[in-house]
Amino acid sequence: MLCIETRNLTKKYASTVAVDGVDLQIESGQVFGFLGPNGAGKSTIIKLLTTLISPSNGKISVLGMDSAKHPLEIRKKIGVVLQQPSYEPTLSAEKSLEKYGMMWNIDKKIRKKRTEELISAFGLEEIRKKKMDDLSIGQRRRVQVAREFMHDMELLFLDEPTVGLDPAARRKLLDFLREQVKNSGLTIFYTTHVLSEAEYLCDNIAIINNGKIIAVDSPSELKNRFGHEKTIKIHISKVSEELKSKLSEIRECQIKLEPEPTVIINSTKSEIVLMNILKILNETETKINDLSAIPTNLEEIFLKIVGDSN
Amino acid sequence: MIQINPIIRLVNRNLTISINPGFIIWQILFPLIYIFIAGFAYTALIDSVPFGGKNLDYPAFLASGMIGFNIMNSTLISGIIIWNDRRHGMFEQIMSGPFTRTHYILSNIVTIAIIGLFSAALITAVGYPVFFNSVEFSIVTILLIIFGSVVGAILFGSIASIISTKLRSSEGFNVIINTVFLFCAFASTAFYPVQGAPQPLATIFYLNPLSYLVDIIRAGIFGQVTDFVITEMLLLIALAAILFVIATKLLTKLDF
Numbered sequence: 001m002l003c004i005e006t007r008n009l010t011k012k013y014a015s016t017v018a019v020d021g022v023d024l025q026i027e028s029g030q031v032f033g034f035l036g037p038n039g040a041g042k043s044t045i046i047k048l049l050t051t052l053i054s055p056s057n058g059k060i061s062v063l064g065m066d067s068a069k070h071p072l073e074i075r076k077k078i079g080v081v082l083q084q085p086s087y088e089p090t091l092s093a094e095k096s097l098e099k100y101g102m103m104w105n106i107d108k109k110i111r112k113k114r115t116e117e118l119i120s121a122f123g124l125e126e127i128r129k130k131k132m133d134d135l136s137i138g139q140r141r142r143v144q145v146a147r148e149f150m151h152d153m154e155l156l157f158l159d160e161p162t163v164g165l166d167p168a169a170r171r172k173l174l175d176f177l178r179e180q181v182k183n184s185g186l187t188i189f190y191t192t193h194v195l196s197e198a199e200y201l202c203d204n205i206a207i208i209n210n211g212k213i214i215a216v217d218s219p220s221e222l223k224n225r226f227g228h229e230k231t232i233k234i235h236i237s238k239v240s241e242e243l244k245s246k247l248s249e250i251r252e253c254q255i256k257l258e259p260e261p262t263v264i265i266n267s268t269k270s271e272i273v274l275m276n277i278l279k280i281l282n283e284t285e286t287k288i289n290d291l292s293a294i295p296t297n298l299e300e301i302f303l304k305i306v307g308d309s310n
Numbered sequence: 311m312i313q314i315n316p317i318i319r320l321v322n323r324n325l326t327i328s329i330n331p332g333f334i335i336w337q338i339l340f341p342l343i344y345i346f347i348a349g350f351a352y353t354a355l356i357d358s359v360p361f362g363g364k365n366l367d368y369p370a371f372l373a374s375g376m377i378g379f380n381i382m383n384s385t386l387i388s389g390i391i392i393w394n395d396r397r398h399g400m401f402e403q404i405m406s407g408p409f410t411r412t413h414y415i416l417s418n419i420v421t422i423a424i425i426g427l428f429s430a431a432l433i434t435a436v437g438y439p440v441f442f443n444s445v446e447f448s449i450v451t452i453l454l455i456i457f458g459s460v461v462g463a464i465l466f467g468s469i470a471s472i473i474s475t476k477l478r479s480s481e482g483f484n485v486i487i488n489t490v491f492l493f494c495a496f497a498s499t500a501f502y503p504v505q506g507a508p509q510p511l512a513t514i515f516y517l518n519p520l521s522y523l524v525d526i527i528r529a530g531i532f533g534q535v536t537d538f539v540i541t542e543m544l545l546l547i548a549l550a551a552i553l554f555v556i557a558t559k560l561l562t563k564l565d566f
Contacts, residue, residue, distance in 0.1 A: 047566055050406045051406075052402065052405060052406055052566050053565075053566055072408065072410060075406060075407055075408055075409075076408045078406075080403070080406040080407075082399065082402055082403065082406065084399045084402070085398070085399050086398060086399030086400050086402065086403040087398055087399070087400070088327050088398070088400060089394070089398055090327050090330065091326070091327060095326075099323055099326055099327075102319060102322060102323070103319050103320070103323055103404075103407065103409075104407065104408065105313060105314055105319060105408075
């Protein structure tokens with residue numbers, strides 16, 4: 001079943017086109033990653049999908065409902081953690097969770113139970129009585145994300161939820177989200193700049209740049225499609241004129257002198273290129289200090305896709 | 311599960327985040343200082359104050375004025391809630407939840423009406439020993455105090471809301487809101503009678519809605535409801551309605 005569907009979704013601000021004819025189809029019960037550089041249009045799309053703002057053009061359907069006709073009905077069934085912090089400065093972390101549950105009309109007994117469960121799941125025991133105003137950015141973020149699980153929902157929007165979290169808290173959150181999707185069939189729409197997170201968590205990924213979707217697929221398929229080119233780095237002792245001259249005949253490699261002399265190979269046939277370069281290094285009596293192959297990860301692919309689209 | 315109205319849920323939230331010991335102490339202490347210190351201290355200068363057909367002691371006159379003043383003061387909360395919600399991201403968060411802007415606006419009005427009524431009841435109780443001799447309590451008194459609390463809350467709450475939607479910085483918000491409310495407090499009939507005041511000042515007094523609010527409450531307490539007071543009630547309703555519409559429009563237009 002489709003959880004989110006957009007057709008020709010467009011949002012304009014004066015002369016700026018923030019979202020430019022986006023077509024999305026997202027199936028239920030998965031984590032859908034939404035990646036893009038700063039200002040690409042990620043947060044604007046979240047605001048459109050959560051009915052906070054209206055599109056300039058196009059159609060949005062969330063959980064089978066038209067967002068223009070049923071915004072309140074949609075909002076009753078979704079959870080949203082926006083990019084910017086949101087908190088009640090005068091309330092304690094525990095009271096924040098409890099009051100948020102009350103705002104969502106959750107029964108008092110259930111609220112109490114969920115508050116305890118979330119305090120434990122998000123490691124908030126030490127700060128439960130502290131006022132939100134006195135917490136660090138990361139601690140506030142943890143409460144903000146935990147708070148959203150006080151109510152039931154079918155779809156959760158998380159806009160860079162791990163900002164300010166330490167690595168342990170980040171991993172704990174990602175595992176918690178995975179568990180929620182597995183156990184309750186929740187769908188998560190997830191934006192992040194940390195691509196290793198997206199690789200770890202997401203079933204499918206869309207990459208957006210300049211308001212347009214430029215790629216949609218699973219992380220492994222994206223790697224297959226865009227990750228043929230491999231990178232090999234050879235750190236060498238010196239760069240002679242003879243070496244420069246011989247390497248200049250091989251198109252797939254380049255020499256960098258800083259911070260140390262390095263030959264970098266970028267090629268879909270990197271193994272063959274490597275053999276040729278090793279031969280040249282041998283002929284020019286150039287000593288190899290180190291040699292490393294960089295595995296194709298989502299970050300490399302993201303940079304390539306966004307770079308190509310620019 | 312019992313479905314509680316979204317406005318009631320937001321009112322519950324508003325009261326939880328707004329009412330703290332500091333606020334309650336301020337709401338009680340401030341009027342007490344005025345009624346019992348300024349009221350009796352000024353008695354040496356102001357013998358009695360004519361109101362309707364009566365001559366009131368200055369402390370009685372001041373205590374009844376403090377009810378209106380406290381209603382106005384308590385509506386500051388409306389501006390503070392909106393301003394804090396915008397500053398701390400809660401406005402956007404609430405609007406992405408099971409609420410509409412109408413729910414949000416009405417919950418603010420209900421919140422300040424409750425606080426206004428509570429304040430009015432509190433100062434009436436505290437001031438009662440002071441205006442005990444001249445008081446003419448009846449059902450009209452209670453109705454007029456409720457009228458003043460609700461209409462005054464809407465009116466001054468709307469002013470505070472308008473200011474909070476226009477200002478982002480905390481310094482700007484505090485300076486403007488305190489200046490407006492301080493001007494309203496002192497250029498009104500809450501502290502002194504209009505009779506005997508220089509003509510320009512008397513005119514300013516009656517360009518200030520707090521004067522109407524205070525006159526209506528005084529009329530209720532001292533049994534002096536005249537045609538002029540009824541005109542003031544109508545004017546207060548009209549002004550509150552206009553300001554409420556403006557505040558609602560501004561809040562509806564707030565962008566994310």
